Amino acid sequence: xxxxxxxxxxxxxxxxxxxxxxxxxxxxxxxxxxxxxxxxxxxxxxxxxxxxxxxxxxxxxxxxxxxxxxxxxxxxxxxxxxxxxxxxxxxxxxxxxxxxxxxxxxxxxxxxxxxxxxxxxxxxxxxxxxxxxxxxxxxxxxxxxxxxxxxxxxxxxxxxxxxxxxxxxxxxxxxxxxxxxxxxxxxxxxxxxxxxxxxxxxxxxxxxxxxxxxxxxxxxxxxxxxxxxxxxxxxxxxxxxxxxxxxxxxxxxxxxxxxxxxxxxxxxxxxxxxxxxxxxxxxxxxxxxxxxxxxxxxxxxxxxxxxxxxxxxxxxxxxxxxxxxxxxxxxxxxxxxxxxxxxxxxxxxxxxxxxxxxxxxxxxxxxxxxxxxxxxxxxxxxxxxxxxxxxxxxxxxxxxxxxxxxxxxxxxxxxxxxxxxxxxxxxxxxxxxxxxxxxxxxxxxxxxxxxxxxxxxxxxxxxxxxxxxxxxxxxxxxxxxxxxxxxxxxxxxxxxxxxxxxxxxxxxxxxxxxxxxxxxxxxxxxxxxxxxxxxxxxxxxxxxxxxxxxxxxxxxxxxxxxxxxxxxxxxxxxxxxxxxxxxxxxxxxxxxxxxxxxxxxxxxxxxxxxxxxxxxxxxxxxxxxxxxxxxxxxxxxxxxxxxxxxxxxxxxxxxxxxxxxxxxxxxxxxxxxxxxxxxxxxxxxxxxxxxxxxxxxxxxxxxxxxxxxxxxxxxxxxxxxxxxxxxxxxxxxxx
Numbered sequence: 157x158x159x160x161x162x163x164x165x166x167x168x169x170x171x172x173x174x175x176x177x178x179x180x181x182x183x184x185x186x187x188x189x190x191x192x193x194x195x196x197x198x199x200x201x202x203x204x205x206x207x208x209x210x211x212x213x214x215x216x217x218x219x220x221x222x223x224x225x226x227x228x229x230x231x232x233x234x235x236x237x238x239x240x241x242x243x244x245x246x247x248x249x250x251x252x253x254x255x256x257x258x259x260x261x262x263x264x265x266x267x268x269x270x271x272x273x274x275x276x277x278x279x280x281x282x283x284x285x286x287x288x289x290x291x292x293x294x295x296x297x298x299x300x301x302x303x304x305x306x307x308x309x310x311x312x313x314x315x316x317x318x319x320x321x322x323x324x325x326x327x328x329x330x331x332x333x334x335x336x337x338x339x340x341x342x343x344x345x346x347x348x349x350x351x352x353x354x355x356x357x358x359x360x361x362x363x364x365x366x367x368x369x370x371x372x373x374x375x376x377x378x379x380x381x382x383x384x385x386x387x388x389x390x391x392x393x394x395x396x397x398x399x400x401x402x403x404x405x406x407x408x409x410x411x412x413x414x415x416x417x418x419x420x421x422x423x424x425x426x427x428x429x430x431x432x433x434x435x436x437x438x439x440x441x442x443x444x445x446x447x448x449x450x451x452x453x454x455x456x457x458x459x460x461x462x463x464x465x466x467x468x469x470x471x472x473x474x475x476x477x478x479x480x481x482x483x484x485x486x487x488x489x490x491x492x493x494x495x496x497x498x499x500x501x502x503x504x505x506x507x508x509x510x511x512x513x514x515x516x517x518x519x520x521x522x523x524x525x526x527x528x529x530x531x532x533x534x535x536x537x538x539x540x541x542x543x544x545x546x547x548x549x550x551x552x553x554x555x556x557x558x559x560x561x562x563x564x565x566x567x568x569x570x571x572x573x574x575x576x577x578x579x580x581x582x583x584x585x586x587x588x589x590x591x592x593x594x595x596x597x598x599x600x601x602x603x604x605x606x607x608x609x610x611x612x613x614x615x616x617x618x619x620x621x622x623x624x625x626x627x628x629x630x631x632x633x634x635x636x637x638x639x640x641x642x643x644x645x646x647x648x649x650x651x652x653x654x655x656x657x658x659x660x661x662x663x664x665x666x667x668x669x670x671x672x673x674x675x676x677x678x679x680x681x682x683x684x685x686x687x688x689x690x691x692x693x694x695x696x697x698x699x700x701x702x703x704x705x706x707x708x709x710x711x712x713x714x715x716x717x718x719x720x721x722x723x724x725x726x727x728x729x730x731x732x733x734x735x736x737x738x739x740x741x742x743x744x745x746x747x748x749x750x751x752x753x754x755x756x757x758x759x760x761x762x763x764x765x766x767x768x769x770x771x772x773x774x775x776x777x778x779x780x781x782x783x784x785x786x787x788x789x790x791x792x793x794x795x796x797x798x799x800x801x802x803x804x805x806x807x808x809x810x811x812x813x814x815x816x817x818x819x820x821x822x823x824x825x826x827x828x829x830x831x832x833x834x835x836x837x838x839x840x841x842x843x844x845x846x847x848x849x850x851x852x853x854x855x856x857x858x859x860x861x862x863x864x865x866x867x868x869x870x871x872x873x874x875x876x877x878x879x880x881x882x883x884x885x886x887x888x889x890x891x
Contacts, residue, residue: 163217165238165247166210173202174397177470185397188245194396195244204234205241210250285378288361288390292368300369303405311416318419321426322441351440355417359410360390366409367392370402404467407460411453418444455511456518471508475515482512490584523550599871604785606776607828608794608849609820610861615767616719620757622710624650626743628753633726633746633764641718641766648748650714650757659711662704669697718766725765725772725859728822765859774806774849774856776865777816777829783845785869786811792849793866796857797826804854808867812846819844822862 172187184202186195197205200221207220218230225233241247248254301307364374372394380387395406418441425437453461458475466474527550531543630648673693679686718724726746743755747763757763774794778786786808794804818837823829831838849865856863872880 283379288377318422362409362413364390366406400467407463414444414448478512481509491581596875604782604867606778608776612765613773614771615765618763620761622713624652633748636724645718659707665700722767727762776847777844780843791868796863798857806849806851809850810848816844
């Protein structure tokens, strides 16, 4: 432009301007009251905007701002700045006919192909909804006191009380006892959707109310469809006219409201009886707390938590600046390069670089979780192989981007750098590759945690071989507990009235047939009939005698003795039932308990075990995915729930080959495993195998104690673990 010709633009008189301190420097926030757009200008840029009055010439501007640059550079920058102001509609032209030109542009934008293209934008559809400014202004007059610091403290106390009550409730009942399935019935899904819509409306209204309370304006509360997924939004852009503490309060208002809703629903859940409303309260508690803290409150995602951190740290562009800082550290550490911007890197700004690394890694994690979710969805329809079509381009893109980065860096070293810098960059790259290779390829210790139960192992069982009735006197379980036993020591005698009657009948039959045979033999020589009948009677006598011997052996087995030398261990407790078999008393607890006097003991009933403590075996229930890492002889650390302060040691002695079909009730009672009813028993939800562990030192507790074992598995590198995780997650079956 001509240096003496006036610049034909002047500042709009209706612009609203406010000052703000951002990044430690003064900035001016300019609001367009017509489009409700906001623009941030530095102090020098705002002074230049104010100077535009339609009469200012480039020479006058150059002298006014006392620029150290040449006039040509200043003039070029001035043209760019005026062009930006025109595009932002912050200035109006002093030339005639400009109003008609603006009107024609607006008409063309809102009609014809431009309007059609805007309507065809199906990725993002925005419905502006209502203007809540007057309502929020009225509401602030009534409840504006909630923004006082004292109310924040009271809210945090209320949240703490809800957390304590929820912890007490879950510790008493246990999370496994909650059945969430009734809440997802067809009849209740609309209730949940409406509840969540109301929560999100309150969330967005809280943002707007906070903005209005601090002097801002809020003119939009609507719905944004992103890829047909509805999201509520509240336009609080006017908060940029406020200081950073007020902006942080605006950004955090929605989180605070959801946490208060979660606290109220949590207390209602604790106080209410089981039912649909109880489940709705629990559902809202979980969503308004977990979703708020890990999604909205997560500073690594560009949601409320990000803007709160950005305002508190006074970094308006926290994301881009942190990633740029992280890149500068990488260039300096690996390539030995530094740019003009890198000169500001210092230890005080290290947290900014750390945030840049963390946010970048979290993006990768979110991407992996999205791929996993897609894979799980496709797996339901047998299309999991299609996941490869998503994973392969992503991996190729990652490899290409890394290689292109290295190529660009080495090309930048060709010009204007010394050989020493080239050698430094090459060494840095190879050192980084070597360190990463060591970190991901070196085998690292790996352990597997699994629940266990202490079972008899090599101990000899004491069991009923012939059913009978328990009749006093007998040695009770308490009397036998931990008693030193010798082989053949008496334990208990049972009474079987049916067997006694059958034995008497068999003895009578033997006597009768023996007498009959003796009489026949007397007439053997004189009677052909007697001679022919003798073989039949002799055979019948032998059968009766064999039956008598068997019944006498069964009678002898009613007297139960110790099968080996060792200590007597009690059997597993059996819960009491109301059933009656054959009209006789059944037993509960341990069979030899005093209360079971007169109870009927069936065949194969375990009365106890005899052995030594070293004969006991720890039986761990290991998931199928971990079995490939376990070998015989692997070291094991054992922690019993009955004695958590003592850590016992042992080794794997046997690895089961059959899938576990039934879980011991002790593990179910202590909630170590999730089970489901199946064929009259409780089977594990996941595929488990039994691993037998021999205890080498320490006392793992009493028989049938439970706890956790940590089995030292095969060493595995980080890369091996990642490949194993991918193989397990994306388990494609070969067809």
